[in-house]
Amino acid sequence: MDAQVLPHRQRFSVDNNATGWAELVERLHALPIAAVGIEPSGGYERGIIRILLAAGLSVRRINPSKLRQFARARGILAKNDRLDAQLIAEYVSIMPTRVVQRVATAERLAEVVTMRRQLCDEHVTIENQAAHVEDAILRRLNKRRLARLKADIHLLDKRLAEIVAADVILAQRYELLTSMRGVGPTLAFTLIALLPELGQMSRKQIAALVGLAPYDFDSGKLKGHRCIYGGRMPVRNILYMAALSAARYNPALKVFHNRLAAINKKPKVIIVAVMRKMITTLNAMVRDNAAWQPRAA
Template sequence: MTSLPDSTSAPVTIGIDVAKATLDIAIGLKSPPLSLTNDSKGFDALLTHLATHQVTLVVMEATGGLETAAAAVLQTAGYAVAIINPRQARDFARAMGQLAKTDRIDARILAQLGEVIERSPERDRFVKPLPSAEQQALAALVTRRRQLVAMQGAEGNRLAQGAPAATRKSIDTIIEALTTELERIDSDIAGHVQAHFADLSSLLDSAKGVGKTTISTLIAEVPELGQLTRREISALIGVAPINRDSGRMRGKRTIFDGRGSVRRVLYMAALVAVRFNPVLKVFYERLVAAGKPKKVALVACMRKLLTILNAMVKTGKPWDGAPLCSRLRRSSAQTRR
């Protein structure tokens, strides 16, 4: 039986550096470092150690999925977990004058970063919500589909670039196998979505331009959809313009960071929506008429589409573009005058 945390102990943040076989753990900045195995036995030992402390936040780096099991165990146990981009952790270490890099140093830096996040008014933006088992299974299927598409594209490029005759048969065979596997994985994704997320899928599908791939990606990789404000969801995905100003210099606004895989499917959805979705078509044409570059207008449409979908999930109401389309048309007419 694990002991209860000492009520007199100070709150601490935990930094965990994740490797394939091990977890290096910093419990606050004063406790000695701890190293455990990255498996169920190590997770049990970790929970036993953390039970004696008042843990406010656990910080881990995204490491290609190696952190997923540990994060799920911690979240199930009730701990707040923030999974951050490794670049952010390294930038923070440099800012603190820490140039050396080892697993133990990284864990200590993550714990120190956790103290900063814990005091931030935007703390909740960093804390990763616990995805359901169904969302985790769907995320695995969506990731696998993305891998198959990448492999199919690579083989297609080899063929298009004039592969030698001796290798064409092999390339054709692999492309055929990948196409068959893509069809199977698409069927698995559709069945999983229909079995577990039918209502949410139907809600998102009511928006023109939003297809099956976009829907499955949003459900799997944006569990925060419907829980954040329009500014927060835009920043989370990385479609909010970031200022580049200093003194009198006004730099060009750009989008940066966020969830690249979600941004890619939103880009494809926006390409379709600006042609066939009346609301986004008017919005896009208005921006282009105002002199915005087409790529900038398209990114604005991505952001608009995301915020509308976020509002739909939050309110539980399907797409109703008539009022918004009417407002955009009036605004466009006023701009032309």
């Protein structure tokens, strides 16, 4: 694991294991460190982040996509570990970043939510394949696989409920979120695990973080279509499914949906607007610690 310390551009490497992490903490404590930047690597970064936070260091998790954009803006096209360490250090020193807040229970919840999403994706893939399978043995095999995946997903749903019920703060957050009609267990668990910033940001910021902010596409006299872009796709995907239900069964959101339909907005534009309304309302509910009120939509 490569590290670079600014402004003196000190470089060193440590092993990416417990021994190396301890060495890293020791070396960082000997320096005037304001913040430590970490690039996510599919969950492999969790161990070092826990160690750094336990050592009292301020940690910033850097979005890999933004880091690459930062590199290109600097005219840097090459990519290697030493160069990444330099870019991360420069990014943290220049760009605004959020401090990582570790909540052990939320970390466990995020791990289970991620596994559940992977199993659901696998279930959809096999289900789609099964529709075109003709061989009898393959059909039986796919049927068993689908049954196993369904059972595993149900098991993880129970595990998610257990984790939340065992933590008073998370249980209160869960009850608050599910007070909105249309927010079921899956969306509530996902928001708690993958959107810890909920309630701490403005409505525009939380919409952008989920990828529901309409961005301009204009140039001169050209007025392009507003498009959403980026954000946390796992959260947005679950929110999309919840919005489809809420637009039909949540009275306030149904009125909102129908009002947009009456002025001939496109169906996908309408559902994205419902998603944005849901997440900004949930953000306000968490911020104010107030349960759902129909007039809020």
